[in-house]
Amino acid sequence: MLRALKSKRVTELRSQQQLRYSDQTIVITIIRSRRRRRKLSLQVGRSGVVLRAPFSTLQADIDEMLIRNRDWICQRQQVVFLQQGDVLRFQSGELHDYLGAPLALRIVAGARRAKVLAGDGELCVHGVNDDSEQVRRVLQQWYLRQAQQLFAERLALWASRLPWLSGVPELRLRRMRSRWGSCSAEGRICLNTHLIKADLRCIDYVIVHELCHIQEFNHSPRFYALMTEAMPEWRQCKAELEAVGARIVRE
Numbered sequence: 001m002l003r004a005l006k007s008k009r010v011t012e013l014r015s016q017q018q019l020r021y022s023d024q025t026i027v028i029t030i031i032r033s034r035r036r037r038r039k040l041s042l043q044v045g046r047s048g049v050v051l052r053a054p055f056s057t058l059q060a061d062i063d064e065m066l067i068r069n070r071d072w073i074c075q076r077q078q079v080v081f082l083q084q085g086d087v088l089r090f091q092s093g094e095l096h097d098y099l100g101a102p103l104a105l106r107i108v109a110g111a112r113r114a115k116v117l118a119g120d121g122e123l124c125v126h127g128v129n130d131d132s133e134q135v136r137r138v139l140q141q142w143y144l145r146q147a148q149q150l151f152a153e154r155l156a157l158w159a160s161r162l163p164w165l166s167g168v169p170e171l172r173l174r175r176m177r178s179r180w181g182s183c184s185a186e187g188r189i190c191l192n193t194h195l196i197k198a199d200l201r202c203i204d205y206v207i208v209h210e211l212c213h214i215q216e217f218n219h220s221p222r223f224y225a226l227m228t229e230a231m232p233e234w235r236q237c238k239a240e241l242e243a244v245g246a247r248i249v250r251e
């Protein structure tokens with residue numbers, strides 16, 4: 001006997017869609033509800049961007065609402081991001097930096113092995129439960145692997161461009177709260193793992209700074225002349241990094 005499932009009437013339907021805005025992708029959670037009569041509402045908070053709509057709202061009306069409000073959504077998201085405060089909660093919807101862009105954390109249970117995928121405005125952590133300590137650990141390992149790969153590539157690239165270097169210096173990574181990098185007397189470079197959350201320009205700026213120390217082991221005018229020669233826009237990159245600094249060293 002094949003019995004038709006007696007379905008419980010769905011009162012709420014959740015879905016997600018993406019809103020593209022200049023070079024950003026913002027994830028919007030759409031909640032269609034039978035309890036809601038007429039109006040569409042838009043909320044930007046710690047759990048992300050949520051649009052609530054009556055159950056039978058046309059997709060075209062939702063799209064129109066999002067496009068009409070995209071300046072506001074973007075500005076609000078920045079404000080929420082800056083107000084997130086010192087403590088990371090590692091909960092879905094929380095914004096996390098990666099290569100200079102805010103990504104909304106999404107925790108996906110079910111996969112056998114923990115893995116992290118970044119893209120389309122999201123940072124998806126698969127194979128973990130809602131346990132924030134576990135999410136934190138998985139994310140930290142992922143950031144470290146991304147940093148190891150990218151920093152080594154950028155270090156090799158800049159080392160090949162700077163005439164005083166004959167090879168690629170040895171690289172170490174450390175999670176630090178108060179410095180971006182260092183250069184030892186033996187010419188070994190140490191970079192802060194958290195830099196992977198900053199824009200590539202900022203990462204390059206720190207690498208170039210440390211590579212200049214191999215030639216000038218001080219912060220003399222000669223050192224800064226070397227910086228300007230190697231990377232004419234370094235002051236701007238430094239200011240950019242300082243602007244996001246406190247945020248990206250949070251753990």
Ligand SMILES: [Zn+2]
Pocket residue numbers: 209213218219
């Ligand atoms: Zn220095």
